[in-house]
Amino acid sequence: MSTIILVTGGTGLVGKAIEYVIENEPAGSRFGKRPNEKWIFASSSEADLRDPVQTRKLYEKYQPTHVIHLAALVGGLFKNMKYKLTFLRENILINDNVLHASYEHKAQKLISCLSTCVFPDKVEYPLTELNIHNGPPHESNFGYAHAKRMVDVQNHAYKEEFGCNFTSAIPTNVFGPHDNYDLEDSHVIPGLIHKCYLAKKNNTPFVVSGTGKPLRQFIYSRDLAKLFIWQLREYDDVEPVILSGNKICPRPLSCIFNVVGEDEEVSIKEVADAIVKAVGFQGSYTFDTSRADGQYRKPASNKKLLSLIGDFKFTPFEEALNESVKWFLENYNNARI
Numbered sequence: 437m438s439t440i441i442l443v444t445g446g447t448g449l450v451g452k453a454i455e456y457v458i459e460n461e462p463a464g465s466r467f468g469k470r471p472n473e474k475w476i477f478a479s480s481s482e483a484d485l486r487d488p489v490q491t492r493k494l495y496e497k498y499q500p501t502h503v504i505h506l507a508a509l510v511g512g513l514f515k516n517m518k519y520k521l522t523f524l525r526e527n528i529l530i531n532d533n534v535l536h537a538s539y540e541h542k543a544q545k546l547i548s549c550l551s552t553c554v555f556p557d558k559v560e561y562p563l564t565e566l567n568i569h570n571g572p573p574h575e576s577n578f579g580y581a582h583a584k585r586m587v588d589v590q591n592h593a594y595k596e597e598f599g600c601n602f603t604s605a606i607p608t609n610v611f612g613p614h615d616n617y618d619l620e621d622s623h624v625i626p627g628l629i630h631k632c633y634l635a636k637k638n639n640t641p642f643v644v645s646g647t648g649k650p651l652r653q654f655i656y657s658r659d660l661a662k663l664f665i666w667q668l669r670e671y672d673d674v675e676p677v678i679l680s681g682n683k684i685c686p687r688p689l690s691c692i693f694n695v696v697g698e699d700e701e702v703s704i705k706e707v708a709d710a711i712v713k714a715v716g717f718q719g720s721y722t723f724d725t726s727r728a729d730g731q732y733r734k735p736a737s738n739k740k741l742l743s744l745i746g747d748f749k750f751t752p753f754e755e756a757l758n759e760s761v762k763w764f765l766e767n768y769n770n771a772r773i
């Protein structure tokens with residue numbers, strides 16, 4: 437019996453990381469490709485998942501037995517602040533079509549991707565899988581956040597009415613190769629890598645948005661990819677799992693990014709300092725405090741993940757950031773900039 441795994445959003449940051457891991461981990465290993473598996477990485481050019489007809493055609497074509505659902509309208513703080521209805525509506529359309537097609541085609545399992553921005557802005561910390569619906573999300577991205585939260589509600593409803601094996605993952609902020617480096621619409625790490633690169637190349641100022649004070653947790657895309665493969669193969673519960681870094685050594689900074697537990701976040705200023713080092717920028721940089729800071733913090737607990745996955749090694753942050761910068765420099769001409 438072959439296993440056909442459809443990865444929607446397979447051409448993005450996270451999808452490309454899953455493809456990299458499946459192709460580069462030893463075949464048959466915990467995260468490597470298995471002999472009976474066929475992996476399909478779909479992009480919007482193959483099917484615009486906002487359209488139920490195109491969605492159905494994609495499922496008819498591939499007959500997936502398992503689905504990792506990544507496809508979404510995605511963006512950083514500033515893109516979210518600009519297009520709240522668009523983020524809400526497009527992601528609701530995509531999610532409803534993918535979940536219903538997965539039900540109609542009797543997918544054995546579906547994992548959808550949420551985000552730590554779904555959590556309430558005012559709630560006790562650390563955030564756990566039980567907090568998702570305990571209050572409104574931060575106003576900066578309430579469109580995207582509500583669309584993502586609804587997937588958890590849909591998963592429970594499909595399970596109760598039809599017995600579907602649907603679940604979800606809640607990653608913290610992700611970065612890595614194949615990211616979106618657009619100067620305005622991207623997330624903070626790719627946005628600052630691009631800005632720092634241009635400042636170095638053109639000898640112009642490097643300007644970081646906001647105050648630099650907000651705190652974040654980050655996960656390297658290729659580590660997140662392994663966690664998705666683990667969830668696909670070894671986790672069968674409707675409740676979501678937060679996918680974030682592990683605390684495996686005390687601060688200093690070089691450890692903090694992939695050891696970030698719920699009580700260890702990093703400031704945007706620390707991120708900017710790390711990017712200056714990785715890019716090799718010699719100048720100083722300033723903060724444009726006229727631009728928004730967004731949510732101050734969203735510390736998510738990875739206790740559930742750690743209790744289930746056992747031994748897992750996260751990539752050292754500086755290695756992950758250097759990989760991302762290297763990929764960006766080598767692919768500048770065809771990257772999403």
Ligand code: NAP
Pocket residue numbers: 444445446447448449450451478479480481483484485486505506507508509510530549550551552607608609610611614615616623
């Ligand atoms: P990304 O790099 O922007 O990739 C998005 C993917 O979705 C692309 O493959 C894109 O296809 C596809 N897509 C977008 N609109 C589509 C549509 N209408 N129909 C079909 N496919 C469509 O995003 P990402 O960072 O990999 O995000 C993947 C998932 O992780 C998303 O669900 C996102 O919400 C979640 N997430 C991301 C972060 C983060 O920091 N990046 C953090 C937490 C959660 P094309 O290549 O054809 O455009």
Ligand code: GFB
Pocket residue numbers: 511512513514516551552553554576577580581608609610619621622623624625627628631643644645646647648650652704727728729730731
């Ligand atoms: O990754 P980011 O855009 O999104 O980070 P969020 C925003 C934080 O980084 C704010 C600061 O404090 C910004 O002021 N920042 C500094 C920058 N310079 C830059 C820059 O050049 N670009 C960007 N983008 N930020 C997003 C949610 O929140 O998290 C999404 O809006 C999604 O829905 C994503 O969930 C994972 O972490 O604030």
